[in-house]
Amino acid sequence: MSDATITNPAVRNGVDTATLFATLDAIKSDPELATFQFRASNRWISGTNSESTFAGFFGAKQEMNHKQIQTATADHPSILVGEDHGPTPVEFLLHALAACLTAGLVNISAARGIKLTEVTSTVEGDIDLLGVLGLSNEVRNGYKQIKVSFNVKGDDPEKLRQVVEQSRKRSAVYDVLTNGVPVSIDVVAG
Amino acid sequence: MSDATITNPAVRNGVDTATLFATLDAIKSDPELATFQFRASNRWISGTNSESTFAGFFGAKQEMNHKQIQTATADHPSILVGEDHGPTPVEFLLHALAACLTAGLVNISAARGIKLTEVTSTVEGDIDLLGVLGLSNEVRNGYKQIKVSFNVKGDDPEKLRQVVEQSRKRSAVYDVLTNGVPVSIDVVAG
Numbered sequence: 001m002s003d004a005t006i007t008n009p010a011v012r013n014g015v016d017t018a019t020l021f022a023t024l025d026a027i028k029s030d031p032e033l034a035t036f037q038f039r040a041s042n043r044w045i046s047g048t049n050s051e052s053t054f055a056g057f058f059g060a061k062q063e064m065n066h067k068q069i070q071t072a073t074a075d076h077p078s079i080l081v082g083e084d085h086g087p088t089p090v091e092f093l094l095h096a097l098a099a100c101l102t103a104g105l106v107n108i109s110a111a112r113g114i115k116l117t118e119v120t121s122t123v124e125g126d127i128d129l130l131g132v133l134g135l136s137n138e139v140r141n142g143y144k145q146i147k148v149s150f151n152v153k154g155d156d157p158e159k160l161r162q163v164v165e166q167s168r169k170r171s172a173v174y175d176v177l178t179n180g181v182p183v184s185i186d187v188v189a190g
Numbered sequence: 191m192s193d194a195t196i197t198n199p200a201v202r203n204g205v206d207t208a209t210l211f212a213t214l215d216a217i218k219s220d221p222e223l224a225t226f227q228f229r230a231s232n233r234w235i236s237g238t239n240s241e242s243t244f245a246g247f248f249g250a251k252q253e254m255n256h257k258q259i260q261t262a263t264a265d266h267p268s269i270l271v272g273e274d275h276g277p278t279p280v281e282f283l284l285h286a287l288a289a290c291l292t293a294g295l296v297n298i299s300a301a302r303g304i305k306l307t308e309v310t311s312t313v314e315g316d317i318d319l320l321g322v323l324g325l326s327n328e329v330r331n332g333y334k335q336i337k338v339s340f341n342v343k344g345d346d347p348e349k350l351r352q353v354v355e356q357s358r359k360r361s362a363v364y365d366v367l368t369n370g371v372p373v374s375i376d377v378v379a380g
Contacts, residue, residue, distance in 0.1 A: 014236030020271045024323060031326075034319040038281045042288035044309035046204030050292045052285040054277040059319075060269055067274040072262060072282065074289035079250055081210045082293070084257040087244040089290035089363050091228045092262065092282045095242040097373070098232035099264035100279035102240045103272070104322075119234035125371075129224040129249075132294075132360050133214060136221075142365035148375045160379035168375055172322050173279050175332035180370035181315075183287070185338045185358055189350035 015110035033060045048076040049085045080129075090143065094123035096173045097148065104167030109154070114163060116154035123148050146177065205300035223250045238266040239275045270319075280333065284313035286363045287338065294357030299344070304353060306344035313338050336367065 010018035027033045036059040040052040054070040056063055074089050076082025087095070098121045109116050125143040130136035152160045168174055200208035217223045226249040230242040244260040246253055264279050266272025277285070288311045299306050315333040320326035342350045358364055 015238070016271060023271055024325070027320070027323060028325060031320055034323065034325070036317050036319055038278060038284060038315045038317065040277075040281055040284035040288055040313045042285065042292060042311045042313070044292050044296060044306070048205070048293035048296060050289050050309075052288055054281050054285075057267070057281075059267075064267070064269060066267060066277075070277045070281075072277065072285045074285065074293070076293060077247070077249075077254070077256060079254060081206060081213055081297070087230075087256075087260045087262065088228060089286045089293065090366075091230055091244050091247075091260075092286035092289070093363060093366060094228060094230035095232065095244075095262045095264065096279045096282035096286065098230055098242055099240050099282070101375070102232060102234050103238035103264070103266060103279065106234060106238060107271070116234070119240075121232045123230045123232070125228045127226050127228065127362060129226055130217070130221055131365075132362050133217060133224065134360055135214070135218060135224070140365055140369070141360055142362045142369065143371045146371055146373045148373065150375065150377045150379075152377060152379045157379040161377050164375065164377045164379075170322050170324055170331055172317060172332045173283060174373060175321075175330055176280075176283060176367060178370050178373050179330070179332065180368050181333045181336055183336045183338065183364060183368050185291070185340065185354065187340045187342060187351050187354045189340075189342045189347040189354075 012110040012113065013106050013116045015107055017110050020107065020111060035059070035061075045073075045085075048080075048082040050074055090125060090127065093143070093177065094125050094146065097146065097171075097177060098123050100171045100173035101148065101150075101164070101167050104171050105152070105163045108163045108166050109160075112159070112163065114155045114159050116152065116160075118153040119150070121148055121150045202300040202303065203296050203306045205297055207300050210297065210301060225249070225251075235275075238270075238272040240264055280315060280317065283333075283367065284315050284336065287336065287361075287367060288313050290361045290363035291338065291340075291354070291357050294361050295342070295353045298353045298356050299350075302349070302353065304345045304349050306342065306350075308343040309340070311338055311340045
């Protein structure tokens, strides 16, 4: 058999745990390797439709590139005077959260030797648009609350719940969404 | 000429301002129309790779659907033991921010009669991965800071700077990223 996920016992849940542990060891001995900068380049198309390109990022002391240039389109739905050419910006927050928590729980399960067979989640964000539409100064612009519902199948249910909790504790997106982050905006206009 | 953006003077920057103002009037007279819930359904594929689907949402007192089902894939890059099948979860936060601010400034410009010819932005997020990797309890898991750089072309530069500032003041994603939002996580494991 040539499939590494079958023949290589270090690969669990699609994660090469030998490489994962080696990466952790490398960073432990040289913490500067952990300094990263991620980037998106966005271009307005028309109306509320725009597209972001993800090409390079900085990490492990060097400029790096994605294996292939990635893109994402966003738009508003028709009911909000858009043309629905892509998910809304606020839906991408929900995607980022689900994807970050899922990647984390998969890595943690792999490191702990816990087998996963299925992970699905739904994320709901409640928002009152009176804020963004400028119709109220009492209503906040963003989500009032976000609710994530995970369905995780695999080994021992108690261990599965623990890896979700550990993923939450170490999730970059969960941290940003719950605690906020300083954002600066510069404008060149002409 | 049949192009509505040319023949219809209410369409500016690709935004139908007549519909925009009618929508605002409708919500002013019935604020409950502004109660929305957005959703993402995520499914783990393998390793750090997962995919979200955006189908329905609630708004204007009814269940609605996107014109077509939208999807987004996320993964970690190879240097972080992923397979780079999509942007990272944290890159989607940068995309959401750029897309939200851009849609806002386009709508505001259209409402104010300001013509735009080009809007581009780059968003950079600085992160020290010692947090998410569990190698430090002092380093936060998420971005330390996010920097947005807009390049806006069109009418009067001072007016263009003002619409970016007004967009920031009413951006849902900017609010969530800078102020945070309560997130709950439920798990069904088995």
